[in-house]
Amino acid sequence: MTQAPATPQSLRRRHDREIVTLAVPAFGALVAEPLFVMADSAIVGHLGTAQLAGLGVASALLTTAVSVFVFLAYATTAAVARRVGAGDLQAAIRQGMDGIWLALLLGAAVIVVVLPTAPALVGLFGASDTAAPYATTYLRISSLGIPAMLTVLAATGVLRGLQDTRTPLYVAVAGFVANAALNAGLVYGAGLGIAGSAWGTVIAQCGMAAVYLVMVVRGARRHGASLRPDAAGIRASAQAGAPLLVRTLSLRAILMIATAVAARLGDADIAAHQIILSLWSLLAFALDAIAIAGQAIIGRYLGAGDADGARAACRRMVQWGIAVGVVLGALVVVSRPVFLTLFTSDAAVQDAALPALVIVALSQPVSGIVFVLDGVLMGAGDGPYLAWAMLVTLAVFAPVAFLVPVFGGGLTALWAAMTLMMIVRMVTLWLRSRSGRWIVTGATR
Numbered sequence: 001m002t003q004a005p006a007t008p009q010s011l012r013r014r015h016d017r018e019i020v021t022l023a024v025p026a027f028g029a030l031v032a033e034p035l036f037v038m039a040d041s042a043i044v045g046h047l048g049t050a051q052l053a054g055l056g057v058a059s060a061l062l063t064t065a066v067s068v069f070v071f072l073a074y075a076t077t078a079a080v081a082r083r084v085g086a087g088d089l090q091a092a093i094r095q096g097m098d099g100i101w102l103a104l105l106l107g108a109a110v111i112v113v114v115l116p117t118a119p120a121l122v123g124l125f126g127a128s129d130t131a132a133p134y135a136t137t138y139l140r141i142s143s144l145g146i147p148a149m150l151t152v153l154a155a156t157g158v159l160r161g162l163q164d165t166r167t168p169l170y171v172a173v174a175g176f177v178a179n180a181a182l183n184a185g186l187v188y189g190a191g192l193g194i195a196g197s198a199w200g201t202v203i204a205q206c207g208m209a210a211v212y213l214v215m216v217v218r219g220a221r222r223h224g225a226s227l228r229p230d231a232a233g234i235r236a237s238a239q240a241g242a243p244l245l246v247r248t249l250s251l252r253a254i255l256m257i258a259t260a261v262a263a264r265l266g267d268a269d270i271a272a273h274q275i276i277l278s279l280w281s282l283l284a285f286a287l288d289a290i291a292i293a294g295q296a297i298i299g300r301y302l303g304a305g306d307a308d309g310a311r312a313a314c315r316r317m318v319q320w321g322i323a324v325g326v327v328l329g330a331l332v333v334v335s336r337p338v339f340l341t342l343f344t345s346d347a348a349v350q351d352a353a354l355p356a357l358v359i360v361a362l363s364q365p366v367s368g369i370v371f372v373l374d375g376v377l378m379g380a381g382d383g384p385y386l387a388w389a390m391l392v393t394l395a396v397f398a399p400v401a402f403l404v405p406v407f408g409g410g411l412t413a414l415w416a417a418m419t420l421m422m423i424v425r426m427v428t429l430w431l432r433s434r435s436g437r438w439i440v441t442g443a444t445r
Helices: 008-044 049-068 071-085 089-124 132-143 146-161 166-189 194-223 231-265 267-303 307-343 347-362 364-379 383-402 410-435
Strands: none
Touching (some): 008 049, 008 146, 008 166, 008 307, 049 089, 049 194, 049 231, 071 146, 071 267, 071 364, 089 132, 146 166, 146 194, 166 194, 231 267, 231 383, 231 410, 267 347, 267 364, 347 410, 383 410
């Protein structure tokens, strides 16, 4: 008996189920990641101001290093999802193993660089004489966990590509609990101070990586995929990730420029900027969860040769991005007075932040479109275009941002420039999505 064709309503409901099933656990895992730093800060903060300052410097360096390699998750998700869509689970697992081997190699290289240069890196961040020794200690020990951290990124990409975002959530929550317990025990119970916090985090990260590796190895054995490193596969993973690395570095440059400009505006403005940036990052987690769903879903549709399904899923996810952006914007407007008082009682800081928060709220629907289309194009393996689009965005944003101190407008003008940056990203991504050039079907792009 021939099945009746799917109606537009049934297709939307199917896409909605897929998006929710993947995005909600992904959001939980994304939120769990910053809790590592928060737990470390809460425990180390009771050791003293110098120790906490040292942790702040070392954490900034580590976060920057790991965020640069986030392409390990993004590129692996897209590649594995394509193989899944094509029905070749053996090749999907093999593709994931290539990403994990690349993560291990990059992690080893980072250790080789960081261990001897840790004091110089800490000095570049302007740590005080009292905080620098603690920052160096934490950085050196924590660098030993970077291979595990990068392995977690790549393995997370494997599971996302396999349409599984629940397991990364469970592992992230378990890792957070283990990290907090280990840190408390090693810092205070064993009396290791800030070194104990670093070792606790390293152990927790290695435990998370071990769980992922066990799961991937089981999957490889089940589907007959080789576990041995493959030079050609590792090179292919690196080549797929290189454009995303350019994209990430360009985005980091934009955020660094914004912070540098805010610092020139005065103490109240830089303080307000940090508060707004923390909120902006939290909102980004919610929107990024939809983008992660987009990577997995679009990759699977294209791998299955279903171009129409990919287009329909893209349209539905954009609608989700706009709707979630509207809700987030409304929440920011309603909660902004309470939100600011959580961070500061300084009237000057609050006055600087309030109008900028309104701009952030109004820009959330734009951000929703940007994050979703970013995820769609990543899922399609359209990394080179994403790299060029972000370079164009950086080229537009930088001169506008640097002119803010010249022409005035303070923090409000700076966040207007940040909104301009998001609009430029939206336009470049929308033009690409409309062109259809990102739609390349098959098990590989």
